[in-house]
Every structure is written in C-alpha cells, then in structure tokens.
Amino acid sequence: MVFEDRRQAGRLLAERLERLRARHPVVLGLARGGVPVAAEVARALGAELDVLVVRKLGAPGWPEYALGAVAEGGAACVRHEALGEAGVSEEDVAAIAEREAAEVGRRVRLYRGDRPALELAGRTVIVVDDGVATGATARAAARAARQRGAARVIVAAPVIAAATAPELRADADEVVAVDLPEPFMAVGLWYRRFPQVSDDEVVACLHRAGEEVAADPWGGDDWLAGDAEPADPEEARTVVIPFDGSSRGPGTLDGELSIPEGATGLVALVHGSGSSRRSPRNRLVAAALRRAGIGTLLFDLLTPAEAIEDEVTGRLRFDVGLLAGRTAAALRWLGALPGTRALRLGCFGASTGAAAALAAAAELPEQVAAVVSRGGRPDLVPAATLERVRAPVLLVVGARDEEVLRLNRAALRHLSGGRLAVVPGATHLFEEPGALDAAARLATGWFARWLATAAAPEARAPA
The missing domain is CATH 3.40.50.1820 (Alpha/Beta hydrolase fold, catalytic domain)
Incomplete structure (x- = not known):
C-alpha cells in the first residue's frame, strides 16, 4: 500500500496498536522522519511522546549504505555482513560510530533541550519510524529502550521490509507494520508525499504532544505489568x-x-x-x-x-x-x-x-x-x-x-x-x-x- 503522507501513515499504524492503549505505553519517534508518525500514534493512544535520536553508520564513499546505527545512550547495531561487502573493518566502523555519536548528542540537546528523557523503566515502549529497510536504526533504538529499562519493546512502522521483520524480533518483543512488502527498495517509494523532516518540525511535534498529555498520563498504577517494580521514591x-x-x-x-x-x-x-x-x-x-x-x-x-x-x-x-x-x-x-x-x-x-x-x-x-x-x-x-x-x-x-x-x-x-x-x-x-x-x-x-x-x-x- 502507498500512504498519502506520514500523518496518514501514523493514523493507520495507530489502529494496529490500539490494543496497547491499556498499557499506557511510551511512544518514541526516531528522529527525524519517525517523529511525525509517532506523534499521530501517541495522539491516538493518549500516550506520552518522546524523541529517540539514532544515526545511521554509512559506508565510506557510500553513505546511503547502512553498516549499522548508533543511538543515544551508546546502544548500537552493526550489520557485520555489510562490513565485508563494503570492505570496512570493525576498527573503521567503530571510528565512524564515535563520530556519529557526537552528532547524536548534538541532536538530543537540540530536540530535548533541558527537558529530561521520559522514564522507561518497567513500561511498554513503542519505537516508531516512518519505514524500516535494513533494520539497523530500529534495532539500535530497541536496544537503547531496553538499556533504559523498558519492560516490553515494540518496533512499529507503517512499512517494513518483509525480509527485515524477522531480524527485528531479535531485539524487539513484537514487530507491528501496516504493510510488509517484498521487494522493498526504499522507504520513500511507499509514500506519495515524503518531504524531508526538519529539526523545527521535530521540536514542534514534541511541543504539541507535551501540551496534549494529561496531568496524570499513566492513570494511576495500572500501567505496571508482570514483575515490574513499583517506582522507587529515593531520588538518585x-x-x-x-x-x-x-x-x-x-x-x-x-x-x-x-x-x-x-x-x-x-x-x-x-x-x-x-x-x-x-x-x-x-x-x-x-x-x-x-x-x-x-x-x-x-x-x-x-x-x-x-x-x-x-x-x-x-x-x-x-x-x-x-x-x-x-x-x-x-x-x-x-x-x-x-x-x-x-x-x-x-x-x-x-x-x-x-x-x-x-x-x-x-x-x-x-x-x-x-x-x-x-x-x-x-x-x-x-x-x-x-x-x-x-x-x-x-x-x-x-x-x-x-x-x-x-x-x-x-x-x-x-x-x-x-x-x-x-x-x-x-x-x-x-x-x-x-x-x-x-x-x-x-x-x-x-x-x-x-x-x-x-x-x-x-x-x-x-x-
């Protein structure tokens, strides 16, 4: 299926995620393209929205070819099979990752400012992008959410390459998509309008979401599931x-x-x-x-x-x-x-x-x-x-x-x-x-x- 734009795609994706409303999830939009999609999902589910900054590790001289990705907090995913194809050593990709991590830090400061990241410990987290091709950025994001204590991680996107979905399940508890096409080609081909998302648009989405969240977004303590611990009152x-x-x-x-x-x-x-x-x-x-x-x-x-x-x-x-x-x-x-x-x-x-x-x-x-x-x-x-x-x-x-x-x-x-x-x-x-x-x-x-x-x-x- 071809989506009109990211907003329409986000609303259709939200329908597939409606069953998670009772868990009071946190929705994380991958900057930049995933944030407008995630904003629609968060609005439909009445959920909190935050940004998760991830950077692709592009091959030298071939930046569109993903060797992996690095996310805020240091979580990373490396496609080791891609290293051989691109003729890149592990030491080379580590150096690329370190450079991209600096850009991750800059964008985190730009998008979030002085506002702390949302607490994920013990919660259901939905990681949203506008599309998933190789899966490197989505997997790095899922690992970042897990490192921050998420009890359950769902990777969701309007369109995900069918061949990539099984790989995502190595880092996510569940993978949700509106469409799983094969062959895939490129994310932009599945949208009629697919403009570049600006930094200002990311900030605006987060600002609007912050205004829309109710004073008690969790609705009491019923968001806790399984063996998750209650919040510790001792401040660190x-x-x-x-x-x-x-x-x-x-x-x-x-x-x-x-x-x-x-x-x-x-x-x-x-x-x-x-x-x-x-x-x-x-x-x-x-x-x-x-x-x-x-x-x-x-x-x-x-x-x-x-x-x-x-x-x-x-x-x-x-x-x-x-x-x-x-x-x-x-x-x-x-x-x-x-x-x-x-x-x-x-x-x-x-x-x-x-x-x-x-x-x-x-x-x-x-x-x-x-x-x-x-x-x-x-x-x-x-x-x-x-x-x-x-x-x-x-x-x-x-x-x-x-x-x-x-x-x-x-x-x-x-x-x-x-x-x-x-x-x-x-x-x-x-x-x-x-x-x-x-x-x-x-x-x-x-x-x-x-x-x-x-x-x-x-x-x-x-x-």
Whole structure:
C-alpha cells in the first residue's frame, strides 16, 4: 500500500496498536522522519511522546549504505555482513560510530533541550519510524529502550521490509507494520508525499504532544505489568566518577548515587557484559537494597565511546582487568567522598560484572566488606586472585544455569569466605517469575548482615 503522507501513515499504524492503549505505553519517534508518525500514534493512544535520536553508520564513499546505527545512550547495531561487502573493518566502523555519536548528542540537546528523557523503566515502549529497510536504526533504538529499562519493546512502522521483520524480533518483543512488502527498495517509494523532516518540525511535534498529555498520563498504577517494580521514591544523584591508570588513559564514568536516610551501608552494582548502569535487573536489586536502608551506586563500566566500540567489536566486555580497574576506581571514589566514606562498602556483580567485583575486592581488601555475585563468571578471575578476596562472598546461581553453576562451584573452593545459593527453576538471566526477586532478597540479606557488622575482616566468615 502507498500512504498519502506520514500523518496518514501514523493514523493507520495507530489502529494496529490500539490494543496497547491499556498499557499506557511510551511512544518514541526516531528522529527525524519517525517523529511525525509517532506523534499521530501517541495522539491516538493518549500516550506520552518522546524523541529517540539514532544515526545511521554509512559506508565510506557510500553513505546511503547502512553498516549499522548508533543511538543515544551508546546502544548500537552493526550489520557485520555489510562490513565485508563494503570492505570496512570493525576498527573503521567503530571510528565512524564515535563520530556519529557526537552528532547524536548534538541532536538530543537540540530536540530535548533541558527537558529530561521520559522514564522507561518497567513500561511498554513503542519505537516508531516512518519505514524500516535494513533494520539497523530500529534495532539500535530497541536496544537503547531496553538499556533504559523498558519492560516490553515494540518496533512499529507503517512499512517494513518483509525480509527485515524477522531480524527485528531479535531485539524487539513484537514487530507491528501496516504493510510488509517484498521487494522493498526504499522507504520513500511507499509514500506519495515524503518531504524531508526538519529539526523545527521535530521540536514542534514534541511541543504539541507535551501540551496534549494529561496531568496524570499513566492513570494511576495500572500501567505496571508482570514483575515490574513499583517506582522507587529515593531520588538518585547523578555523579561523575574519575578513573586513571588504564592503558586507555584517564577518563570519567557516569553514575547514579542514592543514599537513604540513616543508610547502614553502600553497595556498588557492577553490570554484566553489554549492559550499563541502566540494567533493569540491577536496578530492581538496587531498589530492594534501598528499601532495606542500604545506599546504592549504579555506574557505567565503559565511557560512551568505549560502549560504542564494545557494541561493534564485543571485546571490552570480557576485559576483566579493565572492568575490575574501573570498579576499583569507583570504590576508591566512594571511600574518599565526604558523604559516603563513613559507610561500609559492598559490591554486587552480575555475569562478567561479578568477575570485576571479585577482582576489585581482592585489590581493595580493606574497603570491600561483602560481595554478592548473581549468575557470575568467577572463572574469568585467576584462582590466585580469588584466594586474596577477604570479604564474605555469596554466589547466587540459577538451578537451570547448569554450566555457570558448575563454574561457581569450582570457584567456591578458592573463596575462604564464600557460600553458594541456588535459586530453584532460574536460568542465567533470572527471567522466570519470582527468580530475580529471590536473588534480590538473598543479596539484601547478605549485605544487611555484613555491611552493618563492625567485625574485623579476618573474623568475617559465613556461619
């Protein structure tokens, strides 16, 4: 089918999405062409609208050929099969991505100004574009929404290439289109009027949507679905954590620090491979800790440029030495900060983040009072390093995560203050109903016990 223009296409797309109205979704329009379409969808569903800035990674000398895309927040998608066709190396595309990330940042400031991005944690998010050809920008956008904690991500567009739809499902819970043609050719061919969307039009769409949203757009608490956590009343403070001593030179990491009144301790949460401080699983655990009166630091292990490089190459996420150094830098920073240096420190690590947490605990035995690993990879840490960990360590593993369970049992022999807790029915990501809540309860109990005690390090051994 051929659409009159983006507005008509948006209204037709909204009809396919009407069933999601009761979930009070957030609609994200991909700048620039997707925003007018998304505005119609948001208006029809009575939903909140925001922009999501994504930039295509064009091949050198062939800018229309998409090697991938990068989105705000550092999420990226690389079409590795396209690299060979264009004769581009992973290092080349990482450099292209870093340049495009700077343009992403400029457009975010232009479109959003001082207004914060809408909160996505625990919500249904509809990512809207005016059309999807290769799927690179839509996949990067879906990953960006997931990084910000979206509970469910739907990629929607008036027209999507039939061959691309299955690839989108690798990053989206659902794909919705008015038409799925094959062959596809180009998005503009499916519109009678397809003018370039200006920056001013994007800003105007967002302004109008802001005026139309009701004072209580969620309509109470019924937007929460499944195991999503209720909003945490503790406000986080945005912080910048310095690091140095790395082969990559000095730099800073972004973080969120929350200290409940009368906090009995403070836990640094170390995310797993390919994630960030916005990891929805770590955020759920952090909220549970704060409700128990324990402060939390959620922080990125990689700089924005490194996050893009890692998305392209996948190398940095397994560099435990690098990740442990960043974790140790965050712990030293907490130990020197006037508002936190009196608090006993713990580390909670997930997957490869658990390896970084254990290595940092070995490096800083006088600072780290307790460690919890969820689905961790202690096998990535040398046995001699594990034996230097003086803090009590709780290894939490899913019963159905058989290989990781075997690796944790082997590592337990090298941890003098270690215990293993197996969560029945859980797999590696603890996605089963109640599994992550069980892990959060175990972590909260462990930190409540060991961060509050004043026992000397050598006396801290689990009973």
